[in-house]
Amino acid sequence: MKHKAKTVIFLIDALSIATLFVILARNGNLQLLNPQGYVAQGQSTLLVMALVLAFCIGIPLILFTLFIVFRYQEGNNQAYTPEWSAGKKLTTAWWSIPACIIFVWAIIGWQSAHAYDPYNPIIAQSKPIEIEVVALRWKWLFIYPQENIATVNYLEIPANTPIDFQLTADNAPMNSFWIPSLGGQIYAMTGMVTQIHLMANKPGDYPGGAAEMSGEGFSGMNFTVKATSNKEYSQWVQSINQSANMLDTNGYNKLVEPSTNNQGKEFSQPNKNLFNSIVAKYMSNGNTIYMSQM
């Protein structure tokens, strides 16, 4: 029994670690460990450190526990001191070992929280692009105020350019805006503006989505972020600007109606003041007129 137990425990550990490593080593799907953006890169450092911590502390601790259990089993004729208790020195050690680890981790936590705060602008050579994000039921509306265009469930951005996302929601519960490869994640709420700065390091297609359950169409709120070269980006903006598909008040009111699994759409000339008016209507005191207009 004893040997069987040892072998099984060992096998389970070995198997799970092996699977983990195999998948880690050959899977491009591990988005959080394959960061493609400035913020995600910073965040992934912590994720990797935690993995190292898990293996450097977790596994030795488990092995040590097993060692003690098997060594002091009844019948092994090891020393037996039924009245022995951890003395002052040992107690101090037991408190200081985790305290030291946590102390270091807390410093890292504090610094990284400030370095990668989503409100921090990203410093880069190119000028940031502003994108206003509105969480709707159940799709994302993206307004590009500088380009005078808007999209639904699709984002195109130039690589190596900081993007300044401003977020709110309309006629929808709280949501969370997440692009794992570029960095995550911030809530979008009615009557509030939150902010997140992200930047793609190279061109590519990155999945994005909603991370906070918001009702029926929640799982269909995903979108692709296409990071391109500056040139491609301006061509894309131009092509939309020339299209006749405009986002007027009527068009927006239709968008606000709940709908599920929306494909990407593109609009030209959204109302200049659209984002601000969406935010403002939840701030006006006790005023429901805006709501009924939808």
Added chain:
Amino acid sequence: MWNLLFGKLTWNSLPHVWYTIGGTLTLMLMGAVAAAVLTYTKRWKWLWNEWLTSTDPKRIGIMYIIVALLMLFRGALDAIMIWMQQALSVGSSTGYLSADHFQQIFTAHGDIMVFFATMGLLVGLMNLVVPLQIGARDLAFPFLNTLGFWLYVAGAILINMFFVFGGDFAATGWLAQAPLSELQFSPGVGVDYWIWSLQVSGLGSLLAGLNFLVTILKMRAPGMTLMRMPLFVWTTLCSSILVVTVFPILAITIAMLTLDRYLGMHFFTTTNGGNPMMYINLIWMWGHPEVYILVLPSFGIFSEVVSTFSHKKLAGYTSQVLAAIFVTILSLMVWLHHFFTMGAGADVNAIFGISTMIIAIPTGVQIFNWLSTMYRGRIVLSSSLYWFLGFVATFTFGGIAGVLLASPTADYQLHNSLFLVAHFHTMIVGGALFGLFAGITYWFPKFMGFKLNEKLGKTAFWFWLTGFFLAFIPLYILGYMGATRRLDHYTNPAWQPLFIISVLGFMVILAGVTTQILQIIISIKNRKQNMDLSGDPWDARNLEWATSSPPPFYNYAVIPEVHGRDAFWEMKKEMKENPQPANVEYKDFELPKNTPFGIYLAGFALLFGFAMVWHMFLIAGIGFVGMMVCLIIRAFDEETEYILTAQEIAKLEQERKDHIYA
């Protein structure tokens, strides 16, 4: 008139989808079978007198555990439905459930597992063990104890009631976060079922917490100072303090949501100045301490189990107690880590992040102290100790995952991902549940008079541990792949194999559960071989083992006197040196009478809750008045206790001895 009587309930609300109809039929069938068995064996009266109206904490504890196991089963059915959907629903396939059904199921799963399965097992064990461990005959408030239990049962019935009476359940996630749970986004009765079920059972939990707090502070045997209390008592005390502190927050938060939904107020709405962010704050001010309410008693159980099976006193007792107190205080100060991503800013996030990380220190200390306890012990590797080892293997990783989540920068990526789901399942299954299994295995002979089959217990453990890793390691990985929680459908085919492995893991866990059921059946069948006559089958250390197994209904004929920690261990040593027992002299004492008012009151609470769900205000009024009347009648009852005289005790004790030595 129809409105007053039936409110919003119409024929159309009755069950009409296959899984609710299935659930309804199953529930009715189970009820019918139980009723038939009781009638056939003529046991109704016995059931009512001996069990349902009992104020004996041992009886109440066992009833808690039975209900909790039923709810665990119900929660497991939800789990399998969730897992199957996620294993199937990729790309062009949308699985077998609609988004709404899927959301209702995971909401019910979370609520049932936390409020009814884990909490029930926990309060059940506390009821069984705490009075015995502190050398008391009863809890401080026996009536509140049965009332609390029956309110818990009423809550458990309410959360399942939509099966039979229709409507649906909340599709909001287990905390019904506003504004999603407001009328604007959840117009059905689902959230109302959630509200009343939790309000009613939450009151039950509050009463239990209050009861244990006062019991532990006021009813300890002479000589049992605070610093001589067994660790299970200590952690129950800490847990109770947390219950009393935070369950009122839950009650008020739910009440405010109720006002929003029923009277059109605007505490948490998106419009008219409501503030949903306030809901999120309040619910987590309760919610984070709640997770420690669940896990602290397990820490206590492990302290007992480790020291008993190492045949050694607990190393670092003081430091262990301090760690528990430290955790209790800290857990009230970290709630914001559940929504770093709401965008509070770096300073606030970092401060709450660091206070969260600090909790890991006392947690680590406890593990080290258990290691010191085993060091140079005489370890008997019983199945209770297996659960402890499983706990070390899982909890360590879950804790490290928690420390990672506590770093705001990392949490921005991991929040609401499956990594988070894996974290808290590791903590609740590997921490709380494994602890409860260890405790149940350990204390089973005390209350049943025979041990559980050890071999099957160990087999069950291996299934559980393997299944656990198979089921949850994929979720950690999926989190790193950017998979969000609560998805009824996803597009990335690379996720599917991991979901499938996870289902397989669940199957292995199911094999573990089956083994456990088998273990109980076989143990009952072979109870003659595993009979425990000594009352002390493990050569244990604390007072509960000083009585016979099962203990008499009055626990102790003479309240023991305590001279140190590990009271029973000391007694045994003394007995060895001085084997002649002193002549015992019995004295009269009082015991609480049975009372049906707990059931009556909870019955009216159930009626009230159900009527409120459907806006049947007339019936709700009847329910409310009924509750009040019960309370008043009970308050005027002066004779709630009876006296057991010295002669009767002497006779009972003699009978008991004859029976044991027969």
